[in-house]
Amino acid sequence: MKVQERASSRASAPAQQPTAGERLPSPPRERKPALAALAVLLILAGALAATLLVMQAGDRVSVVRTTKDIPAGGSLSRDNTTDILVAKDESIHYLNWDQIDLAKSKYKLGSALPKGSLVVGEMLIAKDKSVVDEGKALVGLALQEGQYPGGLKPGDTVAVYHVGKDAGAPASGESDSSAGNRTLLSAQADVKDADGSSKGGEALSTGDRTLTVSVPASEAQALAQASSVGEVAVVLVPGRSRD
Incomplete structure (x- = not known):
């Protein structure tokens, strides 16, 4: 009888309710191993990228x-x-x-x-070495519009001509046919400096400008004289690469 009374009292007792402030038990979380693995890979990739940046900065x-x-x-x-x-x-x-x-x-x-x-x-x-090669001279040429091609720059090779009104006139004792050869002042002059050609690309063929050319010393005087009166013109000729 005592056993039956105890069982009856337990069955009739109301279920215990959670008191205020107590948290209800949460359902078990679903594990996602694929997402966890992806997170680990992202962390490793970030660390590797940071390492590469540091290494590159050091080089x-x-x-x-x-x-x-x-x-x-x-x-x-x-x-x-x-x-x-x-x-x-x-x-x-x-x-x-x-x-x-x-x-x-x-x-x-x-x-x-x-x-x-x-x-x-x-x-x-x-500084104690000359910029002029042995047997050469540097000559400045004052050129006007139309006396030079566009795009000249250091490293180009040009031919220099005397274009004055008396450039082709025969000297005493010369024939007209032989005098014409005197218009060529230099067959191969190396451009060392081209005023304006290095300012944002190749220079346009407009306006007055100057060139500094390297020529054999024997040609320097005639070039300087013709340039001083504005009677020279230059033509681009095959020579060293323009690259």
């Missing part, structure tokens, strides 16, 4: 870039250059920015450099 060097047009024979300085980071390349002999003061005091440019050029060691020569 960059600060080098010299020109901020102005600098003529042949000119010097580099902090006034006409700036520093820029580039990828390190052992095959390219960049001039490092920490060498700019040494370059200013010891070296000069062997050829003209346009604004925005990256400077490499091969562009520099010692």
Whole structure:
């Protein structure tokens, strides 16, 4: 009888309700192993990308870039250059920015450099060395519109002609046919500096301008005389590559 009374009392007792403030038990979460694996892969990929960026930053060097047009024979300085980071390349002999003061005091440019050029060691020569090759002379040519082709730049090769009114006149004792050859002043003059050609690309064939050309020393006097009176014209001829 006692066992039956206890069972009856338990059955009749009301179910215990949760008190205020107690949290109901949450259903068990569904596990998604695929999403977890994807999250791990994303974390690893981000870490790898960050590592690569750090490694690439460590392979960059600060080098010299020109901020102005600098003529042949000119010097580099902090006034006409700036520093820029580039990828390190052992095959390219960049001039490092920490060498700019040494370059200013010891070296000069062997050829003209346009604004925005990256400077490499091969562009520099010692200040005690002439920029003019042995047996050559540098001559400045004053040219007017129509006396030169557009797009001339350092490295081009031109022929220089005397175009004055007396250029083809025969000298005493010369025939008309032989005198005509005197109009060619230089068959191959190397352009060392082209005023305006390095400012944003090739120069247009408009307006007056000057060229500095390297010619055999024996041709320098005639070129200078003809240029001084505005009686020269240049023609682009096959020579060194224009690239």
